[in-house]
Amino acid sequence: MPAEISLVPVDRENVRPVCDLVLAPGQETFVAPAATTVAEAAYEPDAWLRAIALDGVPVGVVLLVRDAPDEPYFLVRLMVDAAYQRRGIGAQAVALTLAHLRGLSGEDRLRTSCIPGEGSPLPFYRGLGFTETGEVDDDGERVLERGLEPDPRG
Numbered sequence: 001m002p003a004e005i006s007l008v009p010v011d012r013e014n015v016r017p018v019c020d021l022v023l024a025p026g027q028e029t030f031v032a033p034a035a036t037t038v039a040e041a042a043y044e045p046d047a048w049l050r051a052i053a054l055d056g057v058p059v060g061v062v063l064l065v066r067d068a069p070d071e072p073y074f075l076v077r078l079m080v081d082a083a084y085q086r087r088g089i090g091a092q093a094v095a096l097t098l099a100h101l102r103g104l105s106g107e108d109r110l111r112t113s114c115i116p117g118e119g120s121p122l123p124f125y126r127g128l129g130f131t132e133t134g135e136v137d138d139d140g141e142r143v144l145e146r147g148l149e150p151d152p153r154g
């Protein structure tokens with residue numbers, strides 16, 4: 001049974017533990033440190049930054065951005081602390097992010113990107129219904145997207 005999580009705003013109470021979240025060895029290739037995510041979000045005009053909270057304790061971070069109001073949101077950052085990975089938390093965080101987008105008008109999909117290779121989150125995203133668009137972004141990452149429908153596996 002996966003742990004129940006919630007997505008909560010990053011605020012003055014939790015910003016330090018969010019910034020202190022730790023990646024597993026080798027994962028630095030695939031995602032920037034949490035503190036970088038928090039800093040970048042401050043300079044994005046349309047950022048949606050949330051801590052992944054488990055019983056009130058930050059265990060991960062999610063950042064959505066978009067370049068323009070008529071563009072789909074892009075999941076630029078998703079990270080679960082190394083000590084909490086492989087418990088279903090990342091999958092639940094994506095499900096809650098999709099639910100958030102369903103509550104906004106005009107949203108019909110979520111895009112993300114990642115680097116393929118050993119330890120890549122590509123299988124994680126494919127398992128959640130994301131498919132590759134065939135695009136490669138400016139950083140050489142493969143672009144993926146999915147509609148906002150809930151995962152039929154629940």
Ligand SMILES: CC(C)(COP(=O)(O)OP(=O)(O)OC[C@H]1O[C@@H](n2cnc3c(N)ncnc32)[C@H](O)[C@@H]1OP(=O)(O)O)[C@@H](O)C(=O)NCCC(=O)NCCS
Pocket residue numbers: 023027030031076077078079080081084085086087088089090091092114119120121122123124127
């Ligand atoms: C990718 C990440 C967010 C996944 O979070 P998580 O909480 O460990 O994932 P879950 O436990 O919810 O896994 C859901 C499914 O994906 C699978 N999965 C998770 N990470 C995987 C990986 N790297 N490779 C293959 N499968 C993976 C799980 O086995 C599980 O499969 P199942 O549903 O068949 O049991 C987490 O590993 C992480 O933070 N990685 C480092 C940062 C990163 O790469 N972020 C994404 C790029 S922005």
